[in-house]
Amino acid sequence: MNLDPILERLNAAQRAAVTAPLGPVLVLAGAGSGKTRVLTHRIAWLIQAEGVSPHAILAVTFTNKAAGEMRARIESLLGMPPGVLWIGTFHGIAHRLLRRHWHEAGLIESFQIIDSEDQQRLIKKILRAQQLDETRWVPREVQWFINSNKDEGRRAKHLKAGNDPIRAQMIRLYALYEEACALTGVVDFAELLLRAFELWRDQPALLAHYRQRFRHILVDEFQDTNTIQYAWLKLIAGEGGCPFVVGDDDQSVYGWRGARVENLQQFGRDFPALKLFRLEQNYRSTGTILAAANGLITNNSGRLGKTLWTSGDDGEPIRVYAAFNERDEAEFVCQRIREHVAHGGLHRDVAILYRSNAQSRVFEEMFLSARIPYRVYGGLRFFERAEIKDALAYLRLIANRRDDASFERVVNLPTRGIGAKSLETLRGAARAAGSPLWEAAQATIETDALGPKAAAALRGFLELIERLSAEVQGLALHEQVDRMLEVSGLIEFHKRDKADRGEARVENLEELVSAARGFQTDSLDTELPPLEAFLAHVTLESGEGQADAWEDCVQMMTLHTAKGLEFPIVFLTGMEDGLFPHQRSIGDLDGLEEERRLCYVGMTRAMKQLYLTYAEQRRLHGIDSYSQPSRFIKETPQELIEEIRPRLQVARPVASGRFARESSYDSVPVHRSSYGTPRSRAEPPIPGMRLGARVRHGKFGEGVILNLEGSGPQARVQVNFERQGTKWLVMQFANLEPL
DNA sequence: AACACCGCGTTTTTT
DNA sequence: ACGCGGTGTT
Numbered sequence A: 001m002n003l004d005p006i007l008e009r010l011n012a013a014q015r016a017a018v019t020a021p022l023g024p025v026l027v028l029a030g031a032g033s034g035k036t037r038v039l040t041h042r043i044a045w046l047i048q049a050e051g052v053s054p055h056a057i058l059a060v061t062f063t064n065k066a067a068g069e070m071r072a073r074i075e076s077l078l079g080m081p082p083g084v085l086w087i088g089t090f091h092g093i094a095h096r097l098l099r100r101h102w103h104e105a106g107l108i109e110s111f112q113i114i115d116s117e118d119q120q121r122l123i124k125k126i127l128r129a130q131q132l133d134e135t136r137w138v139p140r141e142v143q144w145f146i147n148s149n150k151d152e153g154r155r156a157k158h159l160k161a162g163n164d165p166i167r168a169q170m171i172r173l174y175a176l177y178e179e180a181c182a183l184t185g186v187v188d189f190a191e192l193l194l195r196a197f198e199l200w201r202d203q204p205a206l207l208a209h210y211r212q213r214f215r216h217i218l219v220d221e222f223q224d225t226n227t228i229q230y231a232w233l234k235l236i237a238g239e240g241g242c243p244f245v246v247g248d249d250d251q252s253v254y255g256w257r258g259a260r261v262e263n264l265q266q267f268g269r270d271f272p273a274l275k276l277f278r279l280e281q282n283y284r285s286t287g288t289i290l291a292a293a294n295g296l297i298t299n300n301s302g303r304l305g306k307t308l309w310t311s312g313d314d315g316e317p318i319r320v321y322a323a324f325n326e327r328d329e330a331e332f333v334c335q336r337i338r339e340h341v342a343h344g345g346l347h348r349d350v351a352i353l354y355r356s357n358a359q360s361r362v363f364e365e366m367f368l369s370a371r372i373p374y375r376v377y378g379g380l381r382f383f384e385r386a387e388i389k390d391a392l393a394y395l396r397l398i399a400n401r402r403d404d405a406s407f408e409r410v411v412n413l414p415t416r417g418i419g420a421k422s423l424e425t426l427r428g429a430a431r432a433a434g435s436p437l438w439e440a441a442q443a444t445i446e447t448d449a450l451g452p453k454a455a456a457a458l459r460g461f462l463e464l465i466e467r468l469s470a471e472v473q474g475l476a477l478h479e480q481v482d483r484m485l486e487v488s489g490l491i492e493f494h495k496r497d498k499a500d501r502g503e504a505r506v507e508n509l510e511e512l513v514s515a516a517r518g519f520q521t522d523s524l525d526t527e528l529p530p531l532e533a534f535l536a537h538v539t540l541e542s543g544e545g546q547a548d549a550w551e552d553c554v555q556m557m558t559l560h561t562a563k564g565l566e567f568p569i570v571f572l573t574g575m576e577d578g579l580f581p582h583q584r585s586i587g588d589l590d591g592l593e594e595e596r597r598l599c600y601v602g603m604t605r606a607m608k609q610l611y612l613t614y615a616e617q618r619r620l621h622g623i624d625s626y627s628q629p630s631r632f633i634k635e636t637p638q639e640l641i642e643e644i645r646p647r648l649q650v651a652r653p654v655a656s657g658r659f660a661r662e663s664s665y666d667s668v669p670v671h672r673s674s675y676g677t678p679r680s681r682a683e684p685p686i687p688g689m690r691l692g693a694r695v696r697h698g699k700f701g702e703g704v705i706l707n708l709e710g711s712g713p714q715a716r717v718q719v720n721f722e723r724q725g726t727k728w729l730v731m732q733f734a735n736l737e738p739l
Numbered sequence B: 001a002a003c004a005c006c007g008c009g010t011t012t013t014t015t
Numbered sequence C: 001a002c003g004c005g006g007t008g009t010t
Helices: A012-018 A035-048 A064-078 A090-100 A116-129 A139-151 A165-184 A189-202 A204-213 A227-237 A262-270 A287-297 A326-342 A357-370 A386-399 A404-410 A420-433 A437-444 A452-472 A477-488 A490-496 A500-517 A530-540 A589-603
Strands: A025-029 A057-061 A086-089 A216-219 A242-247 A275-279 A318-325 A350-354 A374-376 A554-558 A567-572 A606-620 A623-626 A641-646 A665-669 A694-697 A701-709 A716-721 A725-730
Touching (some): A012 A035, A025 A035, A025 A262, A035 A064, A057 A064, A064 A086, A086 A090, A090 A189, A090 A227, A116 A139, A116 A165, A116 A404, A139 A189, A139 A227, A165 A404, A189 A204, A189 A227, A204 A227, A227 A262, A242 A262, A287 A318, A287 A606, A318 A326, A326 A350, A326 A357, A357 A374, A357 A554, A386 A404, A386 A452, A386 A477, A386 A500, A404 A437, A420 A437, A420 A452, A452 A477, A477 A490, A490 A500, A567 A589
Parallel strands (some): A025 A275, A057 A086, A057 A216, A216 A242, A318 A606, A318 A641, A350 A554, A567 A606
Antiparallel strands (some): A606 A623, A641 A665, A694 A701, A701 A716, A716 A725
């Protein structure tokens, strides 16, 4: 067999990894070093050179997008669809296993997947049923408790409360939640993973079967795996398996949601025969950008170590712009985009990256008035919209009557006179009988527990679902959806909504019908009826509208969202201490290092030009604060930086109106000392009190000023006292003494 | 059942 | 500043 197509366009390091002898392999792949290429070529190599059956290969990613890309690239490499080879997300693969082995996994056949919003509703319902105060038992915290324990592989029954009554209650709620899920036949995201893990752990015959089958497991973005994902991987790989994992410790930015970079080191301990490869040649960025990123990341400790290099040019310097405020920052970016486009560039070459979503607003306003097309990534996705979830709830009830969450969602939608009181009666009956709401409703309408009107309305609802369910049998999927929208009255309901909001919702519902029309059921999951396959699909892949992704728009997104992408021109905005690194991470080393990796990720997105911008004054959450430039700017080798200053000295911006800024900015090479030295413009409104200054307070002792707000006697300062911690003080009364 | 008001939180996101 | 969720009013 001719293996040239697999190997010809690989560099030495990539080729070594792709052709590594069968056995455990770890590829440390730097940003832009051809990680996906190595992964896909390795699969092709296994099949064509090692004679491995595609049937024996399991490739795991984190996002559907990555899985789709991998599938497409393997197809083009092999010249045919990868067919029987399993490629999917951790959750997708766990789901597939649970569908196949629902019985052994202790699930019902028609189990449904719930997203985190549904999960939270269910938790709230439990809290209400337990008559617990939601301000004391915050649903989000309960949800976090449950999910993080599941991520660590812990069931409620494994947990010990010790002497902690709060923890005891949390554990109780976790157990109640597990019960409710079992009763209603729903499975949340974390449960998919944990269940799939337990399925293999507790069914040795099944595990043996899959171990035998999947001798070759490939994992993308390995640094993002959490405890349960890694445990699952170890189970399936077993002693003799050949896990091939690719990751980059410097791009680990999801520690806060349970990802464990430590798995990289652990992998070496668990598989002593491990072969390690480093991919350090970068094909994306200029030498200067790489030098900046390398320089920054060396400030982190405990790295596995990696230095990116390129055979290409140094390119242009990193440009730093110190804006007066966030509007000035946006205006500067606008101006640079205009220049880029005027020179024949495309809008979509440009990415605006920021730490938190709230920062997009100023840019959006500015782009709107400048008529610059843009697209903001993130935000509500199609299948997360309320009207779509309502429609899906009807479909879910058709598929599984026991789905209480869906029942509650639509029992009175469109309104049919089943109010809070009737529902409470119903919940009580369900609780008493230990049955789902559906069965409780069937029983209750035969009694006089409800008023005659409510009982009739409820009967109408039950009949509606039964009628729909019967009517829809055998129809094509999109006709089922269409029929349901009609018969349920959902379309009518939204049409009656006079505002154009209603119109948009009707359009979305029609969009749902076309989504159903275009839905191709996965060839490997043919056992599942189309409706159920569709429901699982929409929950697992909430669908990013890909349609307009290629339009010529400036791309705006958070740094996290940008991971894995690349753009010719990148603006890292809001480079201020407190914003990036974020205030909440600044205090602890791990948090700060994760922020630094995030900055590294941001820098390495840039191909040709990288801008770092910050605002000396920023209005956030309605209050102005003064900030220092991000420490990440200072950690960037200064000789790579060119500072940009406005050519005209302009008066400090006034609260209202645009400031008279001519269109040009001058580039001036920076002097090492430029950062950290106070600037005369944007002097804080409280004399003598500036950020970082040391002050003494009569009672609290000495501390450092963290924040300033307002002016005059009402002005407030935030001071971090050495002994008393952080406090807000009103200047008028505080009597602070500068040191 | 629809609407007004109040109070709270406010990093990052996938599945 | 702003949006969301929960509560109370008409």
